Every structure is written in structure tokens, then in C-alpha cells.
Amino acid sequence: MAGAAPLLSVRGLNAWYGESHALHGVDIDVHRGETVTLLGRNGVGKTTTLRAIMGLIRKRTGEIAFDGQDLMRLPLHRTAYAGIGFVPEERGIFASLTVDENLNLPPVVAKGGMSTEEIFGLFPNLKERRNSQGIKLSGGEQQMLAIARMLRTGVTMLLLDEPTEGLAPVIVQHIGELLMTLKARGMTVLLVEQNFRFASRVADRFYLMEHGKVVSGFPVGELSAHMDELHDVLGV
Amino acid sequence: MTTIFGIPIQAFLGQLLLGLINGSFYAMLSLGLAVIFGMLRIINFAHGAQYMLGAFVGYLLLVNLGIGYWPALILVPLAVGLFGMMVERLGLSRLYGIDPLYGLLFTFGLAQAVEGIFRYYYGVSGNPYSVPPLLAGGTNLGFMFLPNYRGWVVVASLIVCLGTWLLIEKTRLGSYLRAATENPRLVQAFGVNVPLLLTLTYGLGSALAGLAGILAAPIYQVSPLMGSDIIIVVFAVVVVGGLGSILGAIVTGYMLGLAEGLTKVFYPEASNIVIFVIMAIVLLLRPAGLFGRDA
Numbered sequence: 424m425a426g427a428a429p430l431l432s433v434r435g436l437n438a439w440y441g442e443s444h445a446l447h448g449v450d451i452d453v454h455r456g457e458t459v460t461l462l463g464r465n466g467v468g469k470t471t472t473l474r475a476i477m478g479l480i481r482k483r484t485g486e487i488a489f490d491g492q493d494l495m496r497l498p499l500h501r502t503a504y505a506g507i508g509f510v511p512e513e514r515g516i517f518a519s520l521t522v523d524e525n526l527n528l529p530p531v532v533a534k535g536g537m538s539t540e541e542i543f544g545l546f547p548n549l550k551e552r553r554n555s556q557g558i559k560l561s562g563g564e565q566q567m568l569a570i571a572r573m574l575r576t577g578v579t580m581l582l583l584d585e586p587t588e589g590l591a592p593v594i595v596q597h598i599g600e601l602l603m604t605l606k607a608r609g610m611t612v613l614l615v616e617q618n619f620r621f622a623s624r625v626a627d628r629f630y631l632m633e634h635g636k637v638v639s640g641f642p643v644g645e646l647s648a649h650m651d652e653l654h655d656v657l658g659v
Numbered sequence: 660m661t662t663i664f665g666i667p668i669q670a671f672l673g674q675l676l677l678g679l680i681n682g683s684f685y686a687m688l689s690l691g692l693a694v695i696f697g698m699l700r701i702i703n704f705a706h707g708a709q710y711m712l713g714a715f716v717g718y719l720l721l722v723n724l725g726i727g728y729w730p731a732l733i734l735v736p737l738a739v740g741l742f743g744m745m746v747e748r749l750g751l752s753r754l755y756g757i758d759p760l761y762g763l764l765f766t767f768g769l770a771q772a773v774e775g776i777f778r779y780y781y782g783v784s785g786n787p788y789s790v791p792p793l794l795a796g797g798t799n800l801g802f803m804f805l806p807n808y809r810g811w812v813v814v815a816s817l818i819v820c821l822g823t824w825l826l827i828e829k830t831r832l833g834s835y836l837r838a839a840t841e842n843p844r845l846v847q848a849f850g851v852n853v854p855l856l857l858t859l860t861y862g863l864g865s866a867l868a869g870l871a872g873i874l875a876a877p878i879y880q881v882s883p884l885m886g887s888d889i890i891i892v893v894f895a896v897v898v899v900g901g902l903g904s905i906l907g908a909i910v911t912g913y914m915l916g917l918a919e920g921l922t923k924v925f926y927p928e929a930s931n932i933v934i935f936v937i938m939a940i941v942l943l944l945r946p947a948g949l950f951g952r953d954a
Contacts, residue, residue: 478848499844500851517838527831528838528849
């Protein structure tokens, strides 16, 4: 993996919410096929990092390169076409749309996405509920749908914001298996996660964030060597 | 003679039918308002002016170019829709993200300007637009003599309303519209060109108003004031139906047209205000409107 240019490269990323300066020079690399997790306490800028990469936060400076494209110059509706799919923390399931309509909402941005049959193979309960309104789904089903609808589009990378938040352990387990399946298929993932045990099972590398900055980064193999630091910063 | 509630059934059914015809225009106009409000969160005060513009474009096509009613039925919505898209691109799109009051003021001012221009050149008296020969004459329904053209208006309005409803509820484009109504930023992040969608939506709403205008031209006269006469009632319809509810706008449009007709039978003096009385009652009991979701 060393030597090859990263799929996503973020350099000196600053971002603001109005007057509030939220990111202070974030540097992140994610290589093709990797699952990378951003760790850190609440409010250190993990979600902001994802939203700034996606272009949902427009007040941003620095460099974001993805697959050779300069994301800083793209309007919001072109970012997905570079090959990035976004799964927001609040899941973003549209209440007035059926499960089928939610699933088919994001436009296909590249070849190589999953077919509806493949998706329903991975998410059998969504198939059963395909005609239900989005608002009637359970939290777990909403999370599944939020991920599933990105798999249709052919994106090469997913930005996942706290996919396990508020979900029962059995569903968290299911999402973990799903991420392993996606990884086996070559999907690249940048994950924000509070559930440290979950993150340590699925991630290849970690970045630790504090005060709007990345303070350290290490592969999963060096996790035990960094446990003291994680204790200090996360309190885990 | 057969009577219903002491009223001759002829008069009763006759007024009901007239109410249905008025309701057809209420439904088409409030539908356009609802489509625009749902997506742009702007109360389109220019809707009446766009309706008037539709009638005038039809009238001018006929007088200046000899283009008759049937081609006008296609050309007028296109022209008014294009005008709407220009208005959105050049004006409204600059007002998103700030106080909605600015959008309301902008469309209000636009309506005044458009109306003023037509009043300057055409005065306030109406210009006649004759019924197309195919729909001239009438049909005796037994209880009343129905001019064929008015029957056509009811049918055309039902087709337009059903078509728009299907477009929004059953197509992919419609699912973009509904999703963007809930969360435009996320829909845009998925790769949908939401700014373009907003332009098209305002164009669609304007086109609906223009179509209602050309349909109205042979019934009411083509006058610069025709828009401001009807638009206040249409706003009441939209409030009763629930702002932004497509189905609510359609159903309430017809319902209030019928209510107006019925009032003309039982208590003609109140027929001009009955819609506003209903609006007041609905606002007291269900502020979100009959079909609206509580925000």
C-alpha cells in the first residue's frame, strides 16, 4: 500500500460553521480498499471532517483530492460523481418516500454498483418492507437503508458517520459483518465511530482527533501500543 | 317540481356545476402554488400575474400571429414556464437561505410590475377571446344547459391535476422533488442538481398558472386584473388545504368551488365570503390545514 497514491488525500483542511472555526488543518489519507476510522471525543470535528470532504460545508480551505480530482472545486452535486457516497449520522431517510424510492433516489454515478437483487440479498428485511414509508422503519432498518442506497450508485468510497449509534448489539454486529463484506468487495470506507470495540474490529487504520486536528494515526496492528494514548484522549 | 331542501333541483345542480367550474380553476392554481411552496418555500405572489400572463399570451398569439386556441394550449404554458424559469434564475434564486419574506416581497413586486405593464398598454377593460369552434355551443343536461367549453374546462383541469399528481407521486423526478422538499442539501450531496430542480419546479408552477390562464380566457375576459381577482381566493384555498400539500390543494380547490356554488343556492349574499369563512374556521381548528402535516 505504501508508494501507491492514496484514493483520498486531505491536506490542511480548515472548516467553519458560520464564525466558528471547527477544523484546524486536518490531514488524512485513505488508500483504496482501506477502512479508516476517525476516533475522538464528541465535538472534536469528526463529523465536520466528513461533511467538509463531501462539500456539505462550503466554508472550507485546504486541499481535498479524490482519485485524482480536486474536490474543492466541485459544486455539491458533482462530488458524488467523483465516486463518494455519504451516509449521514441522522441517516437521512426521507419520510415521504417509500423504501424502494429511498433506495433508488441517489443517481448512479459510475458502473460497478450493486443491482437491486444483490442489495436485497444483503438486506432481506428491506425487501420485505420495500413498499413501506421511510418514516415507518426502525432505527436499524433506517441505517441499513442509508448504507444500501449508496451501494447501488457505484461509488468507490463511503463516508459513514456513526453507523452504530443508538442501535441494538445484534444490529451493530450485522453492520460489522456488512462492512467486512464491503471490504472484501474492495469498498473504501472512512468511518466516524464512537463505539471503539466496533471500530477496532472493522478498521485497518485509525486517526485520533482532538480540537479540530488529527493528533495521531496508526494501523490496527499498533493498537495495543497506542492504548494509553487512547485512554487519555477517549477515556476508553 | 322536484326539490332538494326546498330548492328546485335544477337550480341546485346548476349552481353545483358552476361551482365545479370555478373549483377547476382554484384547483389548478392552488396546485401550482403548492408545488412551488413545497419545494422553494416561497409563497408565489406572482401566481395571479402568471395566470393573467397566460391568458394574455394566448390573446396576443391569436391577435398578432393568428395562432388559435389549440396550439396556444401548448405554447402558452411553455412561454409562461420559461418566463418563470428566468424569474427564478435571475431573481428568486438569489433569495434562498434568507428570510422567506424577501421571496414574498419579490414575487409581490413582480406581480405588481407585470400587471402594471399590461394595464398601461391594454387598460382595465377585458378583451374577448372566443371559444374554439370545436367546443362552441352547449349540451342540455336536463337540469341545465351546459356550454361545452365549460365542460371541457372541468375535464382539462382534472387531467392537469391528475397528471401533476402522478408526476410528483409516481415518477423518479417526483421522488427527487419530494426528497428535496425534506432535505435539499442531502439530495444534492447524492448528486442531484438541486438548483436546477428548483428552477424547473418554479417553471412548472408558472406553466400551470399560464395553462389555467389560457383555459380561462374564453370564459372570463382577458384582462390585466383577472389575476388579482382570483388569486386571493386561491390563497385561501391553499391555506385550507395545507401549504405545500399537493393532494390538499387539488381536493380543496374543487371542494371550495362547490361550497361557493352551494352557498349561491342557499344564501347568495354570502357566496363571496364563504371561502374565507371556511378558511377562518379551518385556521382555528387545524392551523396546518386539512391536508397539512403539523410542522
